[in-house]
Amino acid sequence: MSLAVVGTVALDNVKTPSGxxxxxxxxxxxxxxxxxxxxxxxxxxxxxxxxxxxKYTKFLRGKGINLASLExxxxxxxxxxGEYKKEDFNTALTLATRLGVLESYVPKISPAHRDLPxxxxxxxxxEVQAALLRKMISPRFVGLDSMNxxxxxKKKSLLALMRKVHLFVANDGEAxxxxxxxxxxxxxxxxxxxxxxxxxxxxxxHGVLFYSDRFMFSYPAYPVExxxxxxxxxxxxxxxxxxxxxxxxxVDEKTFRQAIVYATILGSFNVEGFGMAKTxxxxxxxxHQRRDHFLKFISI
Amino acid sequence: MSLAVVGTVALDNVKTPSGxxxxxxxxxxxxxxxxxxxxxxxxxxxxxxxxxxxKYTKFLRGKGINLASLExxxxxxxxxxGEYKKEDFNTALTLATRLGVLESYVPKISPAHRDLPxxxxxxxxxEVQAALLRKMISPRFVGLDSMNxxxxxKKKSLLALMRKVHLFVANDGEAxxxxxxxxxxxxxxxxxxxxxxxxxxxxxxHGVLFYSDRFMFSYPAYPVExxxxxxxxxxxxxxxxxxxxxxxxxVDEKTFRQAIVYATILGSFNVEGFGMAKTxxxxxxxxHQRRDHFLKFISI
Numbered sequence: 001m002s003l004a005v006v007g008t009v010a011l012d013n014v015k016t017p018s019g020x021x022x023x024x025x026x027x028x029x030x031x032x033x034x035x036x037x038x039x040x041x042x043x044x045x046x047x048x049x050x051x052x053x054x055k056y057t058k059f060l061r062g063k064g065i066n067l068a069s070l071e072x073x074x075x076x077x078x079x080x081x082g083e084y085k086k087e088d089f090n091t092a093l094t095l096a097t098r099l100g101v102l103e104s105y106v107p108k109i110s111p112a113h114r115d116l117p118x119x120x121x122x123x124x125x126x127e128v129q130a131a132l133l134r135k136m137i138s139p140r141f142v143g144l145d146s147m148n149x150x151x152x153x154k155k156k157s158l159l160a161l162m163r164k165v166h167l168f169v170a171n172d173g174e175a176x177x178x179x180x181x182x183x184x185x186x187x188x189x190x191x192x193x194x195x196x197x198x199x200x201x202x203x204x205x206h207g208v209l210f211y212s213d214r215f216m217f218s219y220p221a222y223p224v225e226x227x228x229x230x231x232x233x234x235x236x237x238x239x240x241x242x243x244x245x246x247x248x249x250x251v252d253e254k255t256f257r258q259a260i261v262y263a264t265i266l267g268s269f270n271v272e273g274f275g276m277a278k279t280x281x282x283x284x285x286x287x288h289q290r291r292d293h294f295l296k297f298i299s300i
Numbered sequence: 301m302s303l304a305v306v307g308t309v310a311l312d313n314v315k316t317p318s319g320x321x322x323x324x325x326x327x328x329x330x331x332x333x334x335x336x337x338x339x340x341x342x343x344x345x346x347x348x349x350x351x352x353x354x355k356y357t358k359f360l361r362g363k364g365i366n367l368a369s370l371e372x373x374x375x376x377x378x379x380x381x382g383e384y385k386k387e388d389f390n391t392a393l394t395l396a397t398r399l400g401v402l403e404s405y406v407p408k409i410s411p412a413h414r415d416l417p418x419x420x421x422x423x424x425x426x427e428v429q430a431a432l433l434r435k436m437i438s439p440r441f442v443g444l445d446s447m448n449x450x451x452x453x454k455k456k457s458l459l460a461l462m463r464k465v466h467l468f469v470a471n472d473g474e475a476x477x478x479x480x481x482x483x484x485x486x487x488x489x490x491x492x493x494x495x496x497x498x499x500x501x502x503x504x505x506h507g508v509l510f511y512s513d514r515f516m517f518s519y520p521a522y523p524v525e526x527x528x529x530x531x532x533x534x535x536x537x538x539x540x541x542x543x544x545x546x547x548x549x550x551v552d553e554k555t556f557r558q559a560i561v562y563a564t565i566l567g568s569f570n571v572e573g574f575g576m577a578k579t580x581x582x583x584x585x586x587x588h589q590r591r592d593h594f595l596k597f598i599s600i
Contacts, residue, residue, distance in 0.1 A: 086482055182386055184505070185525045205484070206506035207520055217597050220507055220518035225485045257600055297517050300557055300595055 003246045005032045006045040006107050006132040007122025007235070008078050009070065011052070013095075014274065015083040018228045024275035025056045026080065028122035028145070031232030033065045034279045035239025035266045036120075038287060039247045042239075043116060045069040045109050045132055049077035049101045063280065069109045073101030082231060089227045089271075090204035091173075107132040118246035121165070122235055123147050126157040133164060141251065143167040143242055144196070145234065151177050163195035166251070169238055171202045184209055185216075198256070200241070202234055210260055215253045219260060222268035222294050229274045233267045236279055240266035265290050303546045305332045306345040306407050306432040307422025307535070309370065311352070313381040313395075314574065318528045324575035325356045326380065328422035328445065331532030333365045334579045335539025335566045336420075338587060339547045342539075343416060345369040345409050345432055349377035349401045363580065369409045373401030382531060389527045389571075390504035391473075407432040418546035421465070422535055423447050426457040433464060441551065443467040443542055444496070445534065451477050463495035466551070469538055471502045484509055485516075498556070500541070502534055508560060515553045519560060522568035522594050529574045533567045536579055540566030565590050 007029030013022050029046045036042040043066040048057075050072065061067055081096040107128055117140035121129035126146065133142065144165040150158050151174060158178075162168055168191055172184060179190035184201050188211035191199045199211040205227075207220040241263035248255045265287055269278045307329030313322045329346045336342040343366040348357075350372065361367055381396040407428055417440035421429035426446065433442065444465040450458050451474060458478075462468055468491055472484060479490035488499045488511035499511040505527075507520040541563035548555045565587055569578045 089482070182389070183525060183527065185523050203506060206503060207518075209520075209523075216523065217599075218507075218520035218523065219598070220509075220520055223485050223509075223516065223518065225483060227483065261600065295600055298519070298598065298600070299517075300561065300598070 002116060003036055003040050003118040003120065003242060004043040004045060004069075004109065004113060004116040004136075005029050005036070005120040005122050005239075005242075006129060007032060007120075007124045008102065009044070009046040009048050009052070010078045010080050012231060012275065013079070013081040014229055014231050016229050016274075017084070017086045018226075019274070021229075021274045023053075025059065026231060026275060027078065028124060028232075028235045030060070031235035031270070031276065031279070032120060032122045032239040032242075033060070034063065034276050035236040035270075036243035036246075037064050038266075038282060038284055039240070039243030039262075040118075041066060042243070043069060043113050045107050047071045047073045047101045047105045049073055049075050052077045059280070069107075069113065071108060073105065075103070076100035078102040084230060089230055090171075092231065107135070109135055117141065118242060119143070120238060120242045121145065121161070122238065126150050126154050126161050130157065130161050130164075133161070141166050141245065143169060143238065145169045145238055146174065148174055148177055159194060162191075165196050167198040167200065168196035169200045169202065169234070169241075171204065171234060175201045185211070188216075198251070200260070202237060204230070204233075208260060208264065210256060215256075217257060217260075219264060219298055222264055222290065223297065224268050224271055227271045230271045231275065233270045236270035237263040237267035240264075261291060261294065262287070265294060302416060303336055303340050303418040303420070303542060304343040304345060304369075304409065304413060304416040304436075305329045305336070305420040305422050305539075305542075306429060307332060307420075307424045308378050308402065309344070309346040309348050309352070310378045310380050312531060312575065313379070314529055314531050315383040316529050316574075317384070317386045318526075319574070321529075321574045323353075325359065326531060326575060327378065328424060328532075328535045330360070331535035331570070331576065331579070332420060332422045332539040332542075333360070334363065334576050335536040335570075336543035337364050338566075338582060338584055339540070339543030339562075340418075341366060342543070343369060343409075343413050345407050347371045347373045347401045347405045349373055349375050352377045359580070369407075369413065371408060373405065375403070376400035378402040384530060389530055390471075392531065407435070409435055417441065418542060419443070420538060420542045421445065421461070422538065426450050426454050426461050430457065430461050430464075433461070441466050441545065443469060443538065445469045445538055446474065448474055448477055459494060462491075465496050467498040467500065468496035469500045469502065469534070469541075471504065471534060475501045485511070488516075498551070500560070502537060504530070504533075508564065510556060510560060512556075517557060517560075519564060519598055522564055522590065523597065524568050524571055527571045530571045531575070533570045536570035537563040537567035540564075561591060561594065562587070565594060
C-alpha cells in the first residue's frame with residue numbers, strides 16, 4: 001500500500017451527444033483510484049451517503065481498491081449533474097450540484113495509513129484537502145488538483161495549499177484563471193513560483209505541458225475519434241500519473257515522461273465510454289498495447 | 301529551381317499586444333518563400349501594385365527568392381490590416397482588406413518555370429490557385445492552403461481544387477468549418493475523402509495533426525513564451541514543410557515527420573517577431589539549433 005487519494009465519490013447524471021446516463025459511479029477519488037489501481041495499491045479517503053449503492057462499494061473493492069477510509073456519512077451522497085456539448089468537449093457544463101454528505105465532511109484516515117508516502121489531493125474543497133494532508137506523517141510526494149469553483153471561491157486556501165505540495169495539476173482554463181496569464185508556459189512558470197516544483201497543464205484533446213525548473217516537455221493527446229463522456233478524464237490522467245510515480249519511486253525527468261505517457265493513455269480510455277465503462281475493464285496489457293501505438297504516433 | 305508558390309504579396313498593418321507596425325512586407329507567398337528559401341530555390345508567382353516599395357523586392361531577391369513571376373500590376377498593392385488580442389493569439393481579427401491589384405489578378409508564370417515539380421497554392425482566391433495550377437506541366441506534388449473567407453464565399457471552387465492536390469493544409473477552425481466535424485481526426489478523414497492524400501491540421505499553440513490513410517501523427521508546438529505577431533505563421537510553416545519535401549524528393553512517413561518538425565520550427569520563429577523580423581535573418585544553423593531543442597522537448 002503506497003498511495004492515498006482524498007477526493008469525492010459521487011453519483012453522476014451525465015448528458016453527452018452519445019446519450020444520457022443516471023446514477024453512475026463518479027467523483028474525483030473514484031476515477032483516480034480506478035486508474036491508479038493498475039500500478040499500485042490505492043487507498044481512498046472519501047465520504048458517501050446512506051443512499052450509496054452497495055454494488056458500487058463491492059465494485060471498487062473488487063478492483064483491489066482499499067476502502068478502509070471510505071466513510072458512510074449521515075445524508076445523501078454527493079451528486080453532480082453535467083452536460084457536454086458536441087462543439088466543446090473540453091468544457092463540462094454543471095447543471096446541478098448537490099453536496100449532501102460533503103457539506104460537513106472532515107476527512108479521516110485510519111492510523112495505520114497515515115504514513116503512506118504518496119498522496120494525491122484530488123478535486124474537492126481545498127480545506128478538506130489541507131485537513132487530510134495535515135494528518136499524514138511526512139509524505140514523500142504530494143500531488144494536487146483543483147477546479148475553477150475553488151479558484152473562484154477559495155483561492156486563498158488553495159494558494160496556501162499549493163505551497164505544501166510537490167506537484168500541481170491543472171487544466172488550461174484553470175491555469176489561466178489562477179495566474180491571469182494567457183500563454184501557458186508563462187502560466188506554468190507562475191504556478192511554479194507559487195510553490196509546486198512540478199506543474200502539469202492538461203489541455204484536453206490538445207495534450208499536456210509539463211513544467212519544472214530543470215526540464216519541460218509536451219505531448220499531444222492520444223487520438224480519440226469518438227469521445228463519449230470526458231467526465232473524470234483529468235482524475236483518470238492523475239491516477240495513471242501518480243500510480244506510475246509511486247511505483248517508480250523516482251521523480252526524475254525520464255520517470256515523469258513515462259508517467260505522463262501512461263497518464264495520457266489512461267485518460268484516453270476514460271473518454272471513450274460513460275463513467276468508468278472503459279477504465280474498469282482495463283488491464284496493463286491493454287494499457288501497454290495502446291501505449292505502444294501512442295509512442296509510434298508521437299515518435300520522430 | 302524546384303518549388304513554385306502562388307499567393308499574395310501584401311503590405312500589412314498589424315496591431316498586437318506588443319505594438320503596432322505599418323506597411324510591413326506580408327502576404328502568404330512572401331511568408332512562404334522567406335521560409336522555403338532555406339531549403340530550396342523558390343519561385344514566387346504573385347502581383348504587387350505600383351506603390352510596392354522597391355526595398356521589398358530588393359529584400360526578397362537578396363534572400364535568393366526568384367521574382368521572375370512577380371508581376372507589377374496597375375493599381376495599389378493588396379493590403380491587410382489586422383489585430384490580435386492577448387486572450388486569443390490563434391485568431392486574427394481582420395480590420396480592413398483592400399484588394400487593389402488582386403481584384404483582377406490572373407497568375408502568369410514564365411514558360412521556363414512551368415515544369416517546376418513542387419507547387420504550393422498559398423492562401424489566395426481558389427480560382428487564382430486553380431488558374432496557376434492549370435498552367436503547370438505535370439507537377440509532381442501540389443500543396444494547398446486556404447482560409448475561412450474562401451470556405452465561406454467560394455466553397456465550390458475550393459472543393460473542386462482539393463480534388464487536384466496531394467496535400468491540404470488547414471488550421472483547426474478551417475478544418476471544422478469545411479467539414480462540419482468538431483473532432484479533428486474525423487475532420488481530417490473527411491478532408492482526405494475530398495481528395496488530398498495528405499492532410500495537415502495546424503492547431504497554433506497546440507501543435508499539428510498529420511493524417512493519411514497509411515499513417516497519422518501529432519506533435520505539439522515549439523514552446524514560445526512571448527508571441528509578438530502570429531501573422532504568416534501558417535505560411536511560414538507551409539514554407540518549411542514544402543521546402544523540406546522538395547529537397548527530400550520523397551513523401552514517405554519519415555520524410556513527412558521530418559518536414560513537419562522543420563515546419564514547426566520555422567513557424568515558431570515567425571511568431572516571435574513582427575512580420576519577417578525573425579524569419580528573414582534565419583540560417584539553417586539557427587534552425588537546427590532550435591530543432592535539436594524541440595526534439596529533446598518532444599522525445600519520450
